[in-house]
Amino acid sequence: MSDTSFLTWPFFDERHRDLAPKLEQWCEATIHDAPASDEDAACRSIVAELGKAGFLKLCVGDAKHRPDVRSLALARETFARHHGLVDFAFAMQGLGSGAISLFGTVEQKREWLPKVAAGEAIAAFAMTEPECGSDAGNMQTSAMRDGNEWVLVGEKTYISNGGIGDFYVTFARTGEGEGAKGLSAFIVPAETVEIAERIEVIAPHPLARIKYDNVRIPADAIIGEPGEGFRIAMETLNLFRVTVGAAALGFARRALDEALSFAKARRLGKKTLADNAVTQEKLADMALAIDASALLIYRAAWQQDVGGPEGATSNRRAAAMAKLHATEAAQQVIDAAVQMHGGAGVTKGVKVEELYRDIRSLRIYEGASEVQRQIIARDLLKGERP
Numbered sequence: 001m002s003d004t005s006f007l008t009w010p011f012f013d014e015r016h017r018d019l020a021p022k023l024e025q026w027c028e029a030t031i032h033d034a035p036a037s038d039e040d041a042a043c044r045s046i047v048a049e050l051g052k053a054g055f056l057k058l059c060v061g062d063a064k065h066r067p068d069v070r071s072l073a074l075a076r077e078t079f080a081r082h083h084g085l086v087d088f089a090f091a092m093q094g095l096g097s098g099a100i101s102l103f104g105t106v107e108q109k110r111e112w113l114p115k116v117a118a119g120e121a122i123a124a125f126a127m128t129e130p131e132c133g134s135d136a137g138n139m140q141t142s143a144m145r146d147g148n149e150w151v152l153v154g155e156k157t158y159i160s161n162g163g164i165g166d167f168y169v170t171f172a173r174t175g176e177g178e179g180a181k182g183l184s185a186f187i188v189p190a191e192t193v194e195i196a197e198r199i200e201v202i203a204p205h206p207l208a209r210i211k212y213d214n215v216r217i218p219a220d221a222i223i224g225e226p227g228e229g230f231r232i233a234m235e236t237l238n239l240f241r242v243t244v245g246a247a248a249l250g251f252a253r254r255a256l257d258e259a260l261s262f263a264k265a266r267r268l269g270k271k272t273l274a275d276n277a278v279t280q281e282k283l284a285d286m287a288l289a290i291d292a293s294a295l296l297i298y299r300a301a302w303q304q305d306v307g308g309p310e311g312a313t314s315n316r317r318a319a320a321m322a323k324l325h326a327t328e329a330a331q332q333v334i335d336a337a338v339q340m341h342g343g344a345g346v347t348k349g350v351k352v353e354e355l356y357r358d359i360r361s362l363r364i365y366e367g368a369s370e371v372q373r374q375i376i377a378r379d380l381l382k383g384e385r386p
Contacts, residue, residue, distance in 0.1 A: 002081060002253040002254070002256075002257055003253075004020060006291075006294050006298070007020055009295075009298060011070065011298040011299060011301065011302040012070060012298070012302075013070075015071075016070050016071060016074060019071055019074055019075075020074055020078070023055070023074065023075055023078040023079070024078055026053050026055070027078060027079065027081075027082040027083075027086070028082075030049060030053075031079075031082045031083045031086055032083075039085065039204045039205055039206055040163065040164050040206055042085060043085065043088070043089045043122070043161070043164060043205065043206055044122070044164060046085065046086050046089040046090075047089050047093065047119045047122055048119040048120075049119070050086075050089065050090055050093070050119055051117065051118045051119020051120065052119065055075060055090065056090070056093050056116060056117045056118070056119055057117045058071045058072055058075055058094075059072070059090070059093045059094035059097060059098075059101075059116065059117070060093075060094070060097055060101050060113045060116055060117050061101050066101060066102060066239070067094060067098070067101060067239065068305055069239065069242055069243065069300075069301040069304040069305050070298065070301040070302060070305055072094060072240070072243045072246070072301075073242055073243050073245075073246035073297055073298065073301045074246070075090060076090065076091060076243045076244075076246040076247040076250065077246040077247065077249050077250040077253070077297075078250060079247075079250065080246075080247040080248070080249075080250030080251050080254075080358075081250035081251070081253050081254045081257075082250075082254075084203060084251070084354070084355075084358035085204075085205060087247050087250065088160070088205045091240070091243065091244075091247065092122075092123060092124065092125070092160050092161050093116050093119075093122070093123050094240055094243070095123075095125045095160075095236065095237075095240050095366075096116075096122075096123025096124045096125045096160075096161060096165065096167075096168075096169060097112060097113060097116045097123040097169070098125070098169075098236040098239055098240060099125075099169045099185050099223050099232050099233070099236045100112055100113060100169065100187065100223060101113065102232070102235055102236060102239065103185070103223050103224045103228070103232050103235075104223055105220070107220070108187065108220075108223065112167065112187065115166075121166040121167065122161055122164055122165050122166050123161065123165060123166070123167060123169070124159055124160060124161035124162060124165035124167065124168045124169070124190075125159075125160070125168075125169050125236070126156040126159050126162075126168040126169065126170040126171065126188070126210065127139075127156070127170075127171045127233055128156060128157055128158045128159065129141060129154070129155060129156055129157060130155060130157050130209075136171070136180055136183065136230060136233065137179035137180040137230075138179075139171065139172070139173055139183060140154055140155075140173065141153070141154025141155065141156065141170070141171070141172040141173065141212060142154055142172055142173045142174070142175075143172035143173065143174050143184060143186060144174075145174075145219070146216075147219075148218065148219045149216045149217065149218060149219060150186060150216070150217050150218075150219060150221065150222065151214055151215065151216055152170065152172055152186065152188065152212040152214075152215040152216075152217065153212055153213070153214060153215075154172060154211075154212050155196070155209065155210070155211050155212070156168075156170070156209070156210050156212075157199070157208075157209040157210075158199060158207060158209075159207065159208055159209070159210055160205065160206065160207055160365075161206050162195060162198070162199075162206060162207055162208025162209070162210055163195050163198055163206050163207075163208045164206045165190050166189070166190050167187055167188060167189050167190060168187075168188045168190065168193060168210070169185060169186070169187060169188075169223070170185070170186050170187075170188045170212070171183055171184070171185050171186075171229045171230075171232075171233055172184060172186060172212075172229070174226045174227065174229075176226055176227030180230035181227060181230065182227060183227070183229030183230045183233070184222055184223075184224075184225075184226045184227060184228065184229040185222065185223040185224060185228070185229040185232045185233065186217060186221050186222050186223065187217070187221045187223060188212070188215060188217055188221070189217070192212075192215045192216070192217065193210045193211065193212055193215060194210065194211040194212075194213060195208050195209075195210055196208070196209045196210060196211045197209040201361065202357040202360065202361075203354075203357040203358045203360070203361060237366055237367065238316060238319055239304070240366065241319045241320070241322075241323045241366055241367060242297055242300045242301050242304065242319045242322050242323065243301075244323050244326075244327065244362055244365070244366050245293065245296070245297045245300075245322040245323040245324075245325070245326030245327060246297050246301075246326070247362060248293070248326040248327040248329075248330035248359060248362050249290065249293050249294055249297055249326050249330065251330050251334060251355050251358055251359050251362075252286075252289070252290050252293065252326075252329065252330035252333040252334065252359075253290060254351065254355060255286070255330075255333050255334040255336075255337040255352060255355050256283070256286050256287065256290060256333060256337070258337055258341075258351050258352050258355075259282075259283065259286065259336070259337040259340050259341075259352075260274075260283065262337075262340060262341055262344075263279050263283065263340060273340070279340065282336050282339075282340065285336070286333045286336055286337070289329040289330075289332060289333055290329070290333060292325065292329065293322075293325055293326035293329050293330070296318075296321055296322040296325050296326065297322045297326055299318060299322070300315060300318040300319045300321070300322040301322075303315040303318050304319065316375055316379060317375065317376055317379040317380075320367070320372040320373075320375040320376050320379075321372075321376060323366070323367065323372055324369055324372035324373065324376070327359070327362045327363045327369065328363065328369060330359050330362070331359050331360070331363060334352065334355045334356050334359050335356070337352045337355070338352050338353065338356050
């Protein structure tokens, strides 16, 4: 089991210290390392099990409170350390329903959030387009008002849970202004969209390109007001950005665990790989990177939960720092673990090879590393505190 001494840090309350062992016990009893032969079925099963265990309630918060970022981060770190697909299934329930949790009407929350929390409805977040990745201002999918309905036309791609989602929180242009100012957010039931293509990636999970071919949804399916879509998307992403770093931290901790076990067991003549000074130096660097990531992540999560300097609630810079450092450092830690394993490190079925594939996308989604650097630099230039 990985080091959990970080739970004594002042960023946590007793409820977080109580949650951590429950997450660990569930993982040990439920999760197995064997790869899934059918990712769709595996994700549906994982979501159902997470719902039964009560952990998906962490994703949606409650009527009075938004989701607790420290709890989400602890969950994602623990799930990722055990299995990447479990982390994916958990995280998407949060990201996919986050706009409803933060900005939905009472009726929207009542209709969807209990189902998400119970694992009875799979959520998806549909923003990326073929010609629009990080630049949401160039979004082309449109939504036009027609009486008591909205009519959506367009296409989204690289949509996680595409093909298995029960609803897609979709962002589309409604024309209230230029660029990002003219976007709105909608709840779109899965049966109304077309799955145009399933996309295979190096760390398998449900992913698709979806089409909106004159999709009609009720007027009250809009989240917030017309033209608020960009703000809704950014606040949703900001809420969960720190937790991407937490997932990276979980992958990195597992890589260090695997490296330590391998180094102690691998014989080199009369000694072990762990006796080698170069190996010891590498293990020290890995541990250092992991602790630095953990400090940044849980500081940022604490700031989001309790409010940062001068009462700030977004703490964009701290979240960007946490996500950037944790994902980049995890890539380096996992690469070092693969290198330490030698040929075994690139052998399919070996855990560090799986981690090597799992980590790569985290440096891209929910704001690529380059975007996080821009956020940090712009806040520095404005003179804002972390």
